[in-house]
Amino acid sequence: MDIVIGDAWPHRAAEQTELEPPRVAVAWSFLQEGVAMGRVDGRVALVTGGSGGLGSAFASALAREGADVAIQYHSHPERAEEVAEEVRRAGRRAHTVTADLADMADVRAMFASVGQELGDVDILVNNAGVDGERARAWEIDPDSWRKTVELNLFGTYYCAREALSGMVSRGRGVVVNISSVHEVIPWGGYSAYATAKAAVSMLTKTLALETAEYGVRVVALAPGAIRTPINADVWQDPQGLADLERKIPARRIGEPDEVAAVLVSLVSDEASYLTGTTVFVDGGMTLYADFAHGG
Numbered sequence: 001m002d003i004v005i006g007d008a009w010p011h012r013a014a015e016q017t018e019l020e021p022p023r024v025a026v027a028w029s030f031l032q033e034g035v036a037m038g039r040v041d042g043r044v045a046l047v048t049g050g051s052g053g054l055g056s057a058f059a060s061a062l063a064r065e066g067a068d069v070a071i072q073y074h075s076h077p078e079r080a081e082e083v084a085e086e087v088r089r090a091g092r093r094a095h096t097v098t099a100d101l102a103d104m105a106d107v108r109a110m111f112a113s114v115g116q117e118l119g120d121v122d123i124l125v126n127n128a129g130v131d132g133e134r135a136r137a138w139e140i141d142p143d144s145w146r147k148t149v150e151l152n153l154f155g156t157y158y159c160a161r162e163a164l165s166g167m168v169s170r171g172r173g174v175v176v177n178i179s180s181v182h183e184v185i186p187w188g189g190y191s192a193y194a195t196a197k198a199a200v201s202m203l204t205k206t207l208a209l210e211t212a213e214y215g216v217r218v219v220a221l222a223p224g225a226i227r228t229p230i231n232a233d234v235w236q237d238p239q240g241l242a243d244l245e246r247k248i249p250a251r252r253i254g255e256p257d258e259v260a261a262v263l264v265s266l267v268s269d270e271a272s273y274l275t276g277t278t279v280f281v282d283g284g285m286t287l288y289a290d291f292a293h294g295g
Helices: 013-032 053-064 077-089 104-117 142-170 191-214 229-235 238-246 256-267
Strands: 044-047 068-073 094-098 123-126 173-178 216-223 278-281
Touching: 044 053, 044 104, 053 068, 053 077, 053 123, 053 256, 068 077, 068 104, 077 094, 094 104, 104 142, 123 142, 123 256, 142 173, 142 191, 142 216, 173 191, 173 256, 191 216, 216 256, 229 238, 256 278
Parallel strands: 044 068, 044 123, 068 094, 123 173, 173 216, 216 278
Antiparallel strands: none
């Protein structure tokens, strides 16, 4: 029997059909025995928007699994440094870096800084984003609309572009674009955000198609309603929380650590055959809760 860890599958074409069941069984036996701990040992991760909310949860989870972590922030360096300290307490190296992700020159400088401090980026988590101004499409200031798209879409592309240029040449690496349930669910008052996230979905698929032959993976992770500071005004209000939970078949909002756990799995070798798709972590929000008991 071939012993298989991660994506290091031996090439045994003549025995492919016979060997596939044992391969699956062996891979899962390793997970069950706990060998999956330290799933990203020695890798360098860059988390954009890493100074709070989901970003800080991502950075901490990656560090606990063995990665050195760079934390990008736009403002509030003290928050980024708090996350960096948590990474260091996990026994890993940390680096904080500020950048305007809607500016390609800033993005290049950010990657150069991370490369100098930690080494080549093996894992990019494109997390930075804003929902933007709330206004109907015909009433919003076009400049405000454009700025929301620039960060959520152009910023994602700029960071992915810079990361992939190195990953492709090295023949390894993973990019995770943090999308949203609003890549498929329209959101009144937030047309720029929903449009950008829908575009991120197709960007993810296209980048995955272009890079798969080089041993690089690109996936999207789409959270639903998660308990973070950005939506505290909703989940701290009993009426707002009740309204939100009615939209979720699981009847609760998610926690940052639940999303971070999925992220770690996606960037590890456990997901070595997964690319070009969006993984939803939403308690079923995209399943239309009102239809749970019939139409």
